[in-house]
Amino acid sequence: MFRVISGIFLGWALGANDSANVFGTAVSSRMIRYLTAVFLTALFVVIGALLQGHEGMHTLGSLTTLDLNGAFIASMAAAVTVTIMTVLKLPISTSQAVVGSILGIGIMSRNINLSGLYKVLICWVGTPIGGFVFALIIYVSLRFIYKKVKPNIFITDSLLKIGLILAGCYGAYALGANNVANVTGVYAGNLLTSWQAVLIGGVAIAIGAVTYSRKVMMTVGKSIVKLDAFSAFVAVVAHSLTVHIYALIGVPVSTSQAIVGAVLAIGFVQGVHSIQFSTLARVLSGWVLTPVISSAISIVFYVITHLQYVA
Amino acid sequence: MFFLFKRNRILYTNICSYLDIVTRIMETFKKLVGSYLKEVSEAKLAMLVEQVDNDESDADDALVDIRKMLYNKSMLPESREDILVMLDKVDDIADCANHTAQFIFSHGLNVPDEFRDDIRELLKTSLKSFNLVMKTVHSLFEHSGDLLENTRIINNYESMCDNFQLKLIKKVFASNIKDIDKILMRDLIKWIGRISDVCEDTADIITLLYIKRAI
Numbered sequence: 001m002f003r004v005i006s007g008i009f010l011g012w013a014l015g016a017n018d019s020a021n022v023f024g025t026a027v028s029s030r031m032i033r034y035l036t037a038v039f040l041t042a043l044f045v046v047i048g049a050l051l052q053g054h055e056g057m058h059t060l061g062s063l064t065t066l067d068l069n070g071a072f073i074a075s076m077a078a079a080v081t082v083t084i085m086t087v088l089k090l091p092i093s094t095s096q097a098v099v100g101s102i103l104g105i106g107i108m109s110r111n112i113n114l115s116g117l118y119k120v121l122i123c124w125v126g127t128p129i130g131g132f133v134f135a136l137i138i139y140v141s142l143r144f145i146y147k148k149v150k151p152n153i154f155i156t157d158s159l160l161k162i163g164l165i166l167a168g169c170y171g172a173y174a175l176g177a178n179n180v181a182n183v184t185g186v187y188a189g190n191l192l193t194s195w196q197a198v199l200i201g202g203v204a205i206a207i208g209a210v211t212y213s214r215k216v217m218m219t220v221g222k223s224i225v226k227l228d229a230f231s232a233f234v235a236v237v238a239h240s241l242t243v244h245i246y247a248l249i250g251v252p253v254s255t256s257q258a259i260v261g262a263v264l265a266i267g268f269v270q271g272v273h274s275i276q277f278s279t280l281a282r283v284l285s286g287w288v289l290t291p292v293i294s295s296a297i298s299i300v301f302y303v304i305t306h307l308q309y310v311a
Numbered sequence: 312m313f314f315l316f317k318r319n320r321i322l323y324t325n326i327c328s329y330l331d332i333v334t335r336i337m338e339t340f341k342k343l344v345g346s347y348l349k350e351v352s353e354a355k356l357a358m359l360v361e362q363v364d365n366d367e368s369d370a371d372d373a374l375v376d377i378r379k380m381l382y383n384k385s386m387l388p389e390s391r392e393d394i395l396v397m398l399d400k401v402d403d404i405a406d407c408a409n410h411t412a413q414f415i416f417s418h419g420l421n422v423p424d425e426f427r428d429d430i431r432e433l434l435k436t437s438l439k440s441f442n443l444v445m446k447t448v449h450s451l452f453e454h455s456g457d458l459l460e461n462t463r464i465i466n467n468y469e470s471m472c473d474n475f476q477l478k479l480i481k482k483v484f485a486s487n488i489k490d491i492d493k494i495l496m497r498d499l500i501k502w503i504g505r506i507s508d509v510c511e512d513t514a515d516i517i518t519l520l521y522i523k524r525a526i
Contacts, residue, residue: 031387143526150454153524154319157386229387230526 003068004187006075008204011183013082014094015045015208018179021255022171022236026164034214040165041172041213042206048176048247049202050195055250056181057188057197059116060102069305070105071186077101077298078182085290093254093290096124098182100291104298108306123251124287127242131261132268135238139269142234160229167233171240172209175255176202177247185252231266238262257287322377322385323452329373329398330445333405336366337441340408344434344503347415348427360416367409374402393520400513401448404441407509411502420495423488429479430503433472437506440468444510447517458521462514469511476504 023037066074078097085092099120106112151159181188184201188194227235239259246253264280343359377398381391422430447461483496 146526152323152453153390153451154323154386155316157390158316158319160387228523229389 003072004184004191004200006072006079007184007187008200010075010079010082010094010098011180011201011204012208012212013079014179014183015041015205015210016212017082017092017208018094018175018255019045019172019205019209019213021239021259022175023168026168031161032165032168037168038210038213040169041175041209044169044172045176045180045205045209046199046202048173048178049180049198049205050176052177052244052247053180053198053202054194056178056247056252057185057194059119059250060098060181060185060188060252066102066105066186066190068187068191070109070302071190073298073301073305074098074101074105074186075183077104077294077301080297081290081294084293085286092286093256094179094182095252095254096287096290097294098185098252100294101298102186103291104295105302107295108299108302120251123246123249123253124257127246127253127257128261128264130242130245131238131258132265134241135234135262135265136269138238139231139234139266142230146230157229160233163233164229164236167236167240170244171236171255174240174244174247176205178243178252179255180205181252227263227266231270235259235262235266238265254287318380318385322380325373325377325380326394326398326452329370329377330401330448332366332370332373333401334445336363336370336405336408337438339363339366340412341434341438343412343415344430348422348430350421356416360412363409363412367405370402370405374398390524393523397448397451397513397516397520400509400516401444403509404444404506404513407502407506411499411506414499414502418495420492420499422496422499423486423492425486426479426483426496429475429482430499433475433479433500433503436468436472436475437503437510440465440472440507440510443468444513444517447514451517451521459518462518465510465514469507472504472507476500 019038019041023032023041026032027034027037075098078094078101081097081101082092082094085097103112103117146156180198180201182201183204184192184197188197192200236259239255239262242258242261243253243255339359339362343356343363346356346359378395381395385391386394443461443465447458447465449455450458450461479500480497483493483500486493488496
């Protein structure tokens with residue numbers, strides 16, 4: 001059972017990092033108290049994981065068949081990758097790290113299901129595109145309605161404030177539903193039942209959100225507030241919709257990629273000049289490097305744990 | 312969560328009350344300058360000066376309450392800051408009127424006949440500018456009226472006032488009145504003209520807020 005610890009550690013790291021994507025704006029701008037935000041995040045992450053987290057478990061499980069050692073190595077390699085990429089200040093995707101490490105083990109054990117991999121790769125490309133398209137549609141539609149209705153400044157502010165809180169709750173739900181598979185998916189079917197896996201994974205993400213999300217939340221929030229509140233609301237809703245849809249399809253995807261796609265769409269609508277292409281290049285390089293590095297690390301871990309057979 | 316609507320509605324009511332107080336100050340100020348130029352009794356003048364001063368004090372109290380409400384998590388932080396900056400500028404207009412009222416009362420300057428109509432004209436343009444500022448503030452809140460056209464007209468009023476002030480000061484220094492009266496007249500002209508300057512500053516802030524909030 002101790003092998004689940006690496007999964008819980010990964011869940012904790014994911015919760016600490018990714019909960020910033022859903023409530024960062026509202027907390028850093030003091031629209032909602034930090035404690036309220038992390039409570040709502042924890043609650044909705046667990047609900048999302050329990051109600052709609054099972055599909056992703058099946059997809060990850062179909063990539064390769066892992067024994068308990070393989071599951072432990074996959075989680076640990078993903079956790080190490082996430083840590084390295086964070087230290088290098090490169091944008092990270094826990095989903096890519098987990099899939100990369102599972103593939104690394106699959107390569108070594110000559111046990112890879114390529115049809116499952118295609119599904120995952122297509123969805124990875126589709127995540128930022130999904131965020132982009134949803135943000136574009138939501139932004140343009142709401143702007144049209146806003147210009148027609150012309151609500152007064154005080155009603156607009158109340159609507160945006162409530163909207164940001166509801167969007168945050170929905171984002172947390174989608175985070176739990178989609179990303180719980182990254183955390184304990186590798187244990188589902190061998191050490192844990194699907195229900196146990198989603199519960200433990202959901203709680204681990206929730207603990208990460210409650211115990212260590214403040215710094216990232218403030219950082220992400222402040223960078224998002226550089227958008228206006230309306231754009232921030234659109235970005236969070238578009239990101240949540242995208243991640244939720246992939247949860248329904250059953251592919252764990254990156255919440256960061258979804259929100260980057262959404263923010264790019266807003267930059268596109270407001271004028272291409274507002275997009276920082278150097279930052280975009282860094283984000284793209286992170287997306288390519290993450291699965292490659294996690295695969296390499298899991299291969300190294302795999303070789304180390306199998307050295308006895310070489311002799 | 313829907314208490315937010317109620318809280319913001321109360322805030323809007325308070326801001327409207329504050330703007331009403333400032334409008335009242337400017338109306339009393341208009342009466343005061345008119346009475347001053349008609350050389351009414353000092354008692355009546357004192358009463359009007361006191362009324363401006365009391366209303367200005369009420370406006371300050373109302374602004375403090377609005378500030379407290381805004382910091383008590385009413386509105387989004389960016390709107391909170393923008394509204395405060397704008398209301399502080401509106402408060403500067405009221406301050407300007409109060410200072411001018413105090414100046415008129417304390418210095419006991421007797422405006423020579425040849426300048427009375429000029430002072431009335433300068434005041435009239437400055438107050439036109441103020442009235443348009445009030446209309447523009449409401450336009451910003453309600454998304455009504457042609458806000459940018461209003462701010463353009465306010466800028467024109469300010470230019471008119473500046474040119475008129477310059478001519479008037481030249482006229483004062485070319486006249487035969489006492490030197491000390493020339494300096495006092497110049498200060499009076501500048502105080503009244505300053506109202507349109509502050510109105511222009513307020514209009515500039517409103518324009519920025521409008522552009523910033525445009526979706």
